[in-house]
Amino acid sequence: MIFHSSTALPTEAEKYLSIGVESMSITIKDVAAKAGVSVATVSRVINSKGYISDQTNQKVKAAMIELNYKPNIAARTLQGKSTATIGIIVPSLENPLYSELFECIEKELYKRHFQTLLCTSNNQIQKEKNYLSLLEANRVEGIISSSHSKVLEEYKETALPIISFDRKISSKIPTVRGDNYAGGKMIALEIVKRHKKNVLILSGSKEDLSPGNDRIKGITQVLKEKRISFTTAALPFERAPIVKKELAKKAINMDTFDAIICTDDLTALIVCDLTKKLTTPPLVTGYDGSSFIRAYHPELVTIEQPIQEISELLVELLVQKVEHPLIELEAEYVLAVKLVGKSEFN
């Protein structure tokens, strides 16, 4: 591992070893030698498989501990064992929605003795493709992805089980998501309830599969029905906060709004900050309702996605698919969302 292979004669390795750099991995052979048994026996102990006498068992275990032996996962993977690894692809952890999603998924997988391989794409298409490839090369058992719309083809080519969060990748790949359309409607109804008359809708960038689109549909549907006038402006939501702030400023100054609807919480926080000094600050609403936002900005009116349940379902479905590849799953699993935040006036 450490020696440049060009010169890695065994003697060379031994030389280093003798001066105390004990970095050559301990293998099953070393354990077998120390315990005075065969590698097969050690393997049996590791996997608690087949018959082993108590005495041998003890000896081997002692040897493993003494040598601080860790079975080489690569080797067992190679000979056909599962890697017990699940890949997770998210755009970024800056948004608490995703860091919480990851944490929940990781906890769920940990319980089930899977390890997780997290990949953050940072909204870079090439990076996401590279990571997807990497997950395949690592022989993960399956993937949970919150994919970028421009990487769909690569997902479709994969033979691996995939479950998607919030975005429809293909009809073959199940999606788990909050009910964006209903969430949009809830927001709009709250606007109505509070007698707002002039609404600004700050949507994220209008990428094809963006979950924001359904939210906007729900919102505008209700606003139109109730004949409330609204303006829409797009705000590239993956940009740095400072950029978004400047863009938001412009949009806000277009007119005097008494409500500003944002399609995610972080944008909402920026807008809140921008408008709170106004004599009559508008109602600002967000979307996602991560527990971070709920804890540290409890007053923000937003839609709470059930991240915990979403995560559990994502994992449950993926594990099912991993264990029973031929299983038929629904195309979409839509979970209920709810309005939260300061319930009275603004």
Add this chain to the structure above:
Amino acid sequence: MIFHSSTALPTEAEKYLSIGVESMSITIKDVAAKAGVSVATVSRVINSKGYISDQTNQKVKAAMIELNYKPNIAARTLQGKSTATIGIIVPSLENPLYSELFECIEKELYKRHFQTLLCTSNNQIQKEKNYLSLLEANRVEGIISSSHSKVLEEYKETALPIISFDRKISSKIPTVRGDNYAGGKMIALEIVKRHKKNVLILSGSKEDLSPGNDRIKGITQVLKEKRISFTTAALPFERAPIVKKELAKKAINMDTFDAIICTDDLTALIVCDLTKKLTTPPLVTGYDGSSFIRAYHPELVTIEQPIQEISELLVELLVQKVEHPLIELEAEYVLAVKLVGKSEFN
């Protein structure tokens, strides 16, 4: 991978294959067969090593693409190649300090063509131990850890290169951190500058190696020097926000404070929320100054740790240690911090 090994006869596999479940991995042999060359040649193409005619190169690459072939990382690891994987251990991603630290480290490693294996310990000692073991079993090249103090022994036993963030694990393991003592002093000096007279210090749990301890030292040093009276209360900072809120309430009500010093930003946000309705809200200070906090709570007086630089240094040092195991590094790398936030009054 998919077949329960007990019944996974080749014929069984082939049967499944023929009905279209093409989940058995494509190997270098398949590629070689399709391209009409030997496995060695394919290997050469994969690694761009040795002589290969243009024509063969083409053929092989075409075959790889057609079969959607991904080299099996386990196999190449097994025969001695580096896994090119670095393990990262952090307590949790809920705190933006850690999610940003991870993102920065990941970007840095990605540039250098390393993959990262993230492990979140959730402050559970056993979980951290398990993950440490897992990283070894996965044969990662090295580890960046923000360790719990009760897992030190396990770290010391590891032969892997380790760099620690913010906590001194042992004299053998280099630590990279912000200057906590200086940061503490800066906070206290700000308190002095603003003529605060009665200070509450909310420290995190007093775990042995907590970076908070040095911060407290810096703070109290200055306060004592300037003869400003202060009270200290401990607040288990890894608890859920709601719990912390209740505990903070109690502490705050002990007296009437005109300044409350918190040893992390999240606690500070809670305290801000708790005190902002008071007629004369105290000055509340935090610690960490992640870019999330800087972006969404620019007014918070806090100490900004240079997360970007810390990450770069962590990675640089680790890579050095991985490539030159015998290299001698400093025991500690202490980076300057700075006071940020609303600069005038409170």
Add this chain to the structure above:
DNA sequence: GTGAAAGCGCTAACAT
């Protein structure tokens, strides 16, 4: 109850 040996996918001599 335990050992010997084949083989997983790949790379790196060594042949040719």
Add this chain to the structure above:
DNA sequence: ATGTTAGCGCTTTCAC
């Protein structure tokens, strides 16, 4: 310029 083959660490028949 390309093929043959041994062997990485491990599991798993198959013998004993």
